[in-house]
Amino acid sequence: MMLDKILIISKYTFKELIKSRILYVTLIIGIALMVVTYVATEFTYGVPEKVALDFGLGMLSLSSVGISLFMGASLLFKEIDSRTVYMVISRPVPRWVFITGKITGLIFILLLNIGILTVMTLTCSYLLGGEINQAILMSILFNFLESVLLLLVVVFLSLFINNTLATIISLTVLLLGHAIKDTKNILFVQQRPYIQYVLDLYHFVLPNFYKLNLKDYVIYNQTLSLDFLLGSFAYGVCYSLFLFFMIIFLFNRKNLD
Amino acid sequence: MLKFENITKIFKPEFFNQPFVALSDVSFEIPSGSMVGFLGANGAGKTTSLKIIMDFIRADKGLVTFSSELGEKRNDVFRNIGFLPERPYFYPNLTGREFLTFMGQISELSSDQIKAGIAKWASRFKIDHALERPLRTYSKGMLQRIGFLATILHEPKLIILDEPLSGLDPIGRKELKDVIVEVHREGKTVFFSSHIVPDIEEICDRVVFLKEGKLVYDGPVDKLLRSGQEIDYVIKFKTDKKINLQSTIKSHQTFPGQLHSITVTESNKKLILKELMALDVDLSGIDLIKPSLEEIFYHIKAN
Numbered sequence: 001m002m003l004d005k006i007l008i009i010s011k012y013t014f015k016e017l018i019k020s021r022i023l024y025v026t027l028i029i030g031i032a033l034m035v036v037t038y039v040a041t042e043f044t045y046g047v048p049e050k051v052a053l054d055f056g057l058g059m060l061s062l063s064s065v066g067i068s069l070f071m072g073a074s075l076l077f078k079e080i081d082s083r084t085v086y087m088v089i090s091r092p093v094p095r096w097v098f099i100t101g102k103i104t105g106l107i108f109i110l111l112l113n114i115g116i117l118t119v120m121t122l123t124c125s126y127l128l129g130g131e132i133n134q135a136i137l138m139s140i141l142f143n144f145l146e147s148v149l150l151l152l153v154v155v156f157l158s159l160f161i162n163n164t165l166a167t168i169i170s171l172t173v174l175l176l177g178h179a180i181k182d183t184k185n186i187l188f189v190q191q192r193p194y195i196q197y198v199l200d201l202y203h204f205v206l207p208n209f210y211k212l213n214l215k216d217y218v219i220y221n222q223t224l225s226l227d228f229l230l231g232s233f234a235y236g237v238c239y240s241l242f243l244f245f246m247i248i249f250l251f252n253r254k255n256l257d
Numbered sequence: 258m259l260k261f262e263n264i265t266k267i268f269k270p271e272f273f274n275q276p277f278v279a280l281s282d283v284s285f286e287i288p289s290g291s292m293v294g295f296l297g298a299n300g301a302g303k304t305t306s307l308k309i310i311m312d313f314i315r316a317d318k319g320l321v322t323f324s325s326e327l328g329e330k331r332n333d334v335f336r337n338i339g340f341l342p343e344r345p346y347f348y349p350n351l352t353g354r355e356f357l358t359f360m361g362q363i364s365e366l367s368s369d370q371i372k373a374g375i376a377k378w379a380s381r382f383k384i385d386h387a388l389e390r391p392l393r394t395y396s397k398g399m400l401q402r403i404g405f406l407a408t409i410l411h412e413p414k415l416i417i418l419d420e421p422l423s424g425l426d427p428i429g430r431k432e433l434k435d436v437i438v439e440v441h442r443e444g445k446t447v448f449f450s451s452h453i454v455p456d457i458e459e460i461c462d463r464v465v466f467l468k469e470g471k472l473v474y475d476g477p478v479d480k481l482l483r484s485g486q487e488i489d490y491v492i493k494f495k496t497d498k499k500i501n502l503q504s505t506i507k508s509h510q511t512f513p514g515q516l517h518s519i520t521v522t523e524s525n526k527k528l529i530l531k532e533l534m535a536l537d538v539d540l541s542g543i544d545l546i547k548p549s550l551e552e553i554f555y556h557i558k559a560n
Contacts (some may be wrong), residue, residue, distance in 0.1 A: 001365075005362075005363055006449075007360065008362045008363055009302060009363065012348070012351065012355070012359045015350075015351065015355065016348045016350050016351055019351070019391070020350050082346035082347065083342040083343070083344070083345045083346065084345065084346065084348060086311065086313060086340065086342040086345075086346055087340070087341075087342065087345060087347070087360065087404070087407065088363060089311075089312075089313070090333075090335060090339075091335055091360070091363045091364045091411075092332040092333075092335045092336045092341035092363075092364065092365060093335075093363050094331075094332070128521050145346070164456060221440035252305070255313070255314040255315065256308070256313040256314060257305075257313065257314050
């Protein structure tokens, strides 16, 4: 029964967002991808398929991050501000069902965005002589995981702070999460143990988004160990589940005023 | 049907600001089958009380209990409640029909029940022509009407409405009041907030009156409007004769066209009417002067 309600809420969240023309951005990116691919065939000698793949994966990542950040930040704010949440949770709908349905609906949007751009990227790359291998698909799966994790970070933050601040802090967490590994390797940091402690603490507590970024490995044909892939995947899933349960715990206790 | 017992709610804003007491030890009861008005000026604590009843926010002290006729578990109780928030905006990109279907589905109605409910009420609320349009194209009154339709679609036993008549034109107010009365006659318990005395007086049998977070009255509407307080009437008439009445009047005004308007107390009304009839005046009308919210409050305070 509760699963049905989660699906109903996610279905209408998906419908509402689709009709808000959010996917126009995806289509514009798709068209840009085709234009860049065409230009690449004229100016890059020998590797146009790599340019198409690089640009496609980059845009796919950027658009998913954009959707997670901006849609995630307003997911709860808009519901409370427009009092729609009152209509829904005044029915036999527990709060955890409501928030799970809303997040699931937005995850479906992310899936659709990634699905459309994946098809376009792979088509362009394939037409230019590139091959579709497991590593590309793995990179896209990890990209999806990254955008879901970011979505949960921004929804989590929006439970305490306003949506603008939640967006800015989440973006900062994303950038730091990508930069943390390289930052720790800088000689300046390695020579200063106290900075290392801070970075270790950050590394331990906040999401390490770099673990979910496989684009460079794909573009430069680097091999990935199964242990690394499984470890990174488990990290992303576990961190997402932790945030998801924290969101439910806090939303159940939140004063909706 | 519903007991609101010794509720206190204190809002604690940011640092340095003083805590704000929104509700102070407020208790009242909504009897089953009644139509209860929730009266109070803006900021009196009406919406806060409704949010506590609906569990959107938690009280610092006190308890809200629902009678067993609504159900034992939380989901059973909320299956039997219809709540309409103040000035709702809903999902702007969904059509009216999609929104109602969504509300019906989460209220555990079958698709046949949803279709029958929409067919029954949409034409009554005069929104049947707009059901396929996105909600962002609806006027304020249409949103209020579709919101009320969504509230009663699952045939709840208890209907709670937060300022349902605000933002409606006179015709819209009349239509919505008629439907509220109709669903009440079908056996539903209705509890609705308003800061407009005539709205409550017109359709409610009981009233709960809040002032600055405190309960000042809980009882029949008539008693609130009349108990111990002299009701005044305005009598309007036309005459070319000089008026010199024996009985006491509160005020006398004259207007162009030999129109006179006198204000009298309820106890003097009959005597003065007899005198006016004896003077053979052309009677234009008698109106009851309804006390304002503030007058009622000060009267209650004085007593």
